[in-house]
Amino acid sequence: MKNYGMPYKGSKNQIAETIISVLPEAEYFVDLFGGGGAMSHCAALSGKYKKVIYNEIEPLVYKGFVMALKGEFSGEKRWISxxxxxxxxxxxxxxxxxxxxxxxxxxxxxxxxxxxxxxxxxxxxxxxxxxxxxxxxxxxxxxxxxxxxxxxxxxxxxxxxxxxxxLQELEGLKRLKNIDSVNITCFNLSYEQVEIPENSVVYCDIPYRNTNSYISDFDYEKFYEWALNQKNQVFVSEYSMPETFCEIADFEKRCKFSDRKNIKIIEKIFVNRVGL
Ligand SMILES: C[S@@+](CC[C@H](N)C(=O)[O-])C[C@H]1O[C@@H](n2cnc3c(N)ncnc32)[C@H](O)[C@@H]1O
Incomplete structure (x- = not known):
């Protein structure tokens, strides 16, 4: 199996290809909660999108993704105590x-x-x-x-x-600009600040509700309202969402860390509206 994105807790690496296979084609793939970039990476290689927008609010994670794309980890060999x-x-x-x-x-x-x-x-x-x-x-x-x-x-x-x-493998993505005319633009913003072009598939891998893995003060109600007000289709990865969203797929995945290691979990994809 190909590895997508950077090593990152909560990475979609394991199921990135499956998720991309259920999303529609469009000119842009907009990865608003980009994290380790597994979805941006997989979308860029999928041939379904001409342009990819990666966004992540955490400056260090954003910086890591941009550095990886530029190949800045290529000479890295420091031992870190x-x-x-x-x-x-x-x-x-x-x-x-x-x-x-x-x-x-x-x-x-x-x-x-x-x-x-x-x-x-x-x-x-x-x-x-x-x-x-x-x-x-x-x-x-x-x-x-x-x-x-x-x-x-x-x-x-x-x-x-x-x-x-x-991290080093991600450098290869940069070369796609020349080969397949896919290009990746990166932002370090909160999701609602990203300007979304027309003809975009918007994908939101939000921090799971009721877990404390990322930012504990994520405002879910504000996110639901924002998603329901978008003109584009907005696809959300979550375990459950309010009834106003429509479930379009579910995937089984194994939890890799902590006390839940190897427990099977069902993750779902929801959309804000079925057609446009
Ligand atoms: C589930 S992780 C995404 C994992 C990513 N799909 C991957 O495969 O590596 C959710 C990410 O959303 C980021 N995040 C949290 N609040 C955000 C916000 N308001 N805007 C953008 N990103 C946010 C977190 O820092 C975290 O990296």
Whole structure:
């Protein structure tokens, strides 16, 4: 399966293709609650839209997406210690996204006991040695095997590397501008401030109601009213919505983190109006 967007808690990566497949074609795909950008990324590659608008209110997340598109993570190889993490996590997207637990941007990824082992692996991985092609990988794999007995199997051995790879992959999207004439415009605004062009499919992956994952003071009533007043069709991902919205699809997805890990959840897509 292709990975879409940046590593991000609540990413739609797993079900991005399925969601895009049920949305109509249009000139613009407008991703108003863009987060890690999985939906913008998938929409851009889908061939259904000529232009993609990505928006995200959190400055650090927005900055990370823009940097990833520009390829600014390509030379990145810093090891981030627990101390570095708490010093830099609010200003440096690489630190926050690659070294936070479950990409929550808040908690350090590695336990105190494992931190030194992870640092060792990280440094072997990025070691600049002439024998990189063979010895580098042999050492890395030997250490990896040894450590895998000591580290919890539940987590990837080096989550930070996996996350960095995903940030680096996003650079490829920028090249689409030339290849497929898809272009991506990014905004760091609240959803209602984004100017929505005609002939747009508007997609809103709002923070789920009754969870405290993102911004606790999200005004749901204001959002419902805004969505119902839009001329364009507005598609919303949620578990439930007021009756004034129409449910058009549902998907099963597995919760990946915390105490709800692996619990099946049904996520739905609602629309503000069925036809135009
Ligand atoms: C469920 S997440 C989106 C995840 C995204 N679809 C992905 O695949 O990574 C919701 C996002 O909405 C953002 N957000 C919250 N309030 C917002 C607002 N008023 N305007 C725009 N974005 C907002 C949050 O910061 C969060 O990143």
């Amino acid at each position: 627990r101390e570095d993490f708490f010093r830099l996590k609010d200003t440096d997207p690489y630190v926050a996204m690659c070294f936070s637990f479950g990409n929550d941007l808040k908690t350090y990824a590695y336990s105190k006991e494992n931190e030194r082992l992870k640092e060792h692996l990280h440094k072997i991985f990025f070691a600049e040695t002439p024998e990189k092609s063979y010895i580098h990988w042999k050492n890395f794999l030997n250490d990896y095997k040894k450590l895998s007995h000591e580290c919890s199997k539940k987590f990837k051995i080096l989550q930070s590397l996996d996350s960095l790879r995903r």
